[in-house]
Amino acid sequence: MSENESTTDGTGSEREAATDGGRKAADGSGIVAPDDETPTWRERKERTQGLSQLTYEYFERARREDQDLRTExxxxxxxxxxxxxxxxxxxxxxxxxxxxxxxxxxxxxxxxPHIGAPANPSQTPAVILPDWYLYWSFGLLKLGPLNPDLALLGGQKLMADRTYGVVANLVVVGFIAIVPFLNKGAARRPVEQPFWAAVGVFGVIFAATISALSVKNLIPMDSHLLFDLTFLLPFVGGFLTYAVLKSMREGYMFELNRRYYRLRPPK
Amino acid sequence: MSLERKDEFDHEGWMKERDLTPIETIYLTTLMWLDKRLRIVDYLELLEDLYYKINMQMPKSHTEQYNLDNKFWYWYPLYALGSFSTIAYVVAAISGALLGFYYSPATTGDPSTAYNSITFIMTDLRFGFFLRSLHRWSAQVMVAAVFLHMLRVYFTGAYKEPRELNWIIGIVLISLTMVFGYTGYLLPWDQLAFWAGQIGVEMALSVPLAGEWVAQLLFGGFTLSQSTLQRMYILHVFFLPFVATALIAIHIGIVWMQGIAEPH
Structure with a gap:
């Protein structure tokens, strides 16, 4: 780069042309075109038009911006x-x-793996289960009791219970998908963000309890109690996590920051 | 004198004024012919760029720079979960392709061709039980690893700023993994498969507005039949593999470009 600039230093007009990083060896790799007749990569690219030209101009700008930031x-x-x-x-x-x-x-x-009895449409088995990793989804299908009857509709439900279950699945997956847009900032560790760590623990426990709810015929427990625990335990876990992390946080952040400031002083 | 317009990139003229050996001429002519059609220069430029990037010295990572290795190593297994699910996916793909040689998705026969082919694989085929077992276990491990991988990413805040897009791709991938598992679960056409399929049809039917259409599309009707099994089979061995493989490649590519988010 410096070599190129020293060669173009001679004339003022040439310097004007070189504001975007020098004419030859445009990419700064120090590669010079073999002779005058061979166009440089940049010259070839500059012959493009329309959208590709725009793309190229943007890339150039972005690269220059990076370079400026680096020098700053x-x-x-x-x-x-x-x-x-x-x-x-x-x-x-x-x-x-x-x-x-x-x-x-x-x-x-x-x-x-073992092989079960062959499919028989006329005989419903006592236990119908998907594979274990779908239990949570299967459990969400059984949320009928939470489906509110609306007085406005004369005690009717807005959605059928099974529609409600499918919508519950979509809501859970949708919420997980937008987490990065809800929780921003530089905090990474659970101690630095007790609330979101508590949300995470809530989710993990809820996944476990809703799975247990989906196999409630197999769990030796009163089904009403199980239903209540399904929604209670995640909150208990979440609150506990929040309390513990919040109390750990003071001391922890102090230690963390002390180490950081020693190694990497602020500007 | 030719009427053809000459510009500054008249490569033929340039070649003529150089004193080239026959080999050089042939090489350049071929290169130019190909380049005109395939834009080889662009790819050459990419390669050249790669060459210089590979030879650059790797910058110090965060852990190296601040000497956090002693704090970091015991987290390491959690950082290998994504890699584990990829390996499990590859193992499942290979064993699944081999299983495909012996399986046929048909509900006809006694009790059904699909069920009989599974029985054949498990009892008669040499190492067949091992093949099916390998396929099933790698599928189970993949799902488990993917779930744990998501938890690791969540609790280390690795989904944050530049990585939101990859988090969403991950959500799609975890869903695809479960659909993979579901469609595979239906293929043996035993009691569990049949009634899990029944639940699937009911779920599809309860989607608002589009329910019947979805059930027709995915299950080939409102009751389980030959077309259900056929569709599950095609989803499992043709449709999903393409989509999932492409998404996994993009997912890993983005991780490769952005680096792995470390706990700070």
Whole structure:
């Protein structure tokens, strides 16, 4: 880059043209076109038109912006902090993979799945269950008792119970999907954000209790009690988490910040 | 004199004024011919860029920079869960392809061809029980790993700013994983499969407005039949694999680009 600038320093008009980073070796990689007749990559790109031209101009601007930010910054190291996938993550993952594959092969050899009775439409089995990971969804289908009857509709329900169950599924998944847009900010650890950690614990316990509700025929417990516990336990867990984290928070944040300020003083 | 317009990128003229060997001429002609049609220069540029990026020194990660390794290592297994689900997916894909050689989705026969082929795999086929077992266990492990992976991402706040899009892709992927599990659960056509299918039809029917249409599309009718099994089979071995594989590739690609969010 500096070499290019020194060559274009001679004439003022040339310098004007070089405001966007020099004419040759446009990408700053130090690669010079083989001779005058071969267009540089930039020149080839500049011949494009329309949307691709716009895209290219935007990329140029973004790159320049990054460069400006980098030169402005006091930090020598990059400021974005993430763990590189290669090689750090991949090497450790590959080591764990061999254990993992061994585990699956061992399980597969030791515990083959059994085959049930063949399908028989005329005989409803006593226990109908999906696979375990769908219990929560199956449990949400059984929320009929929570479906409000509206006085406005003369005691009618707005939705059929089973529609209510399907909508409950959509609401749960939808809520999880928009979490990043509800919880913003730099806090990462549960102690730094007790409320959202409590929401998470609520969710985990609710997933467990709603799964238990879905298999209520198999659980030796009064079904009304089970229904109440399904909604009570998550709140208990959530409140406990919130209280514990909130009380841990003072001391913890102090320690964390002290270490950070020592290593990485604020500007 | 030719009437054809000459511009500054008259490569033929440029080649003529150079003193090129026959090999160079042939090479350049081929390259130019291909480049005109396939825009090879763009890909060459990408490769060149990659070459320089690979040879750059890796910047220090957060943990290295602030010497947090001693705090970080015991979290590490939780950070391998995404990788575990990918591996389980690959194992399930391979064993599933092999199972597909022996399975046929038909409800005809006594009790049904599908059920008979599962029985054949489990009892007669050499290592068949192992193959099916491997498929089932890797599916179970994949679902478990995906759930735990989501919890890890949630509790370490890894879904936050630049990673919201990947979180949503993850939600789609976890849903697809469960649909994978559901469609696979129906394929043996035993009692559990049949009645789980019944629940599925009822769920589809209770979707507001579009319910009957959804039931027709996914289950091929309001009662379970040959077309239900056929549709579940195609969803399981054709439709979902394409969608899920593409999404997994995008998901991992984004992780690769953004790096792994560390606990701060």
């Amino acid at each position: 910054s006091d930090y020598v190291e990059r400021d974005v902090l993430a763990f590189p996938v290669w090689p750090h993550e991949m090497i450790r993952n590959l080591a764990l993979t061999s254990f993992f594959v061994g585990m699956i092969i061992f399980l597969a050899a030791a515990l083959p």
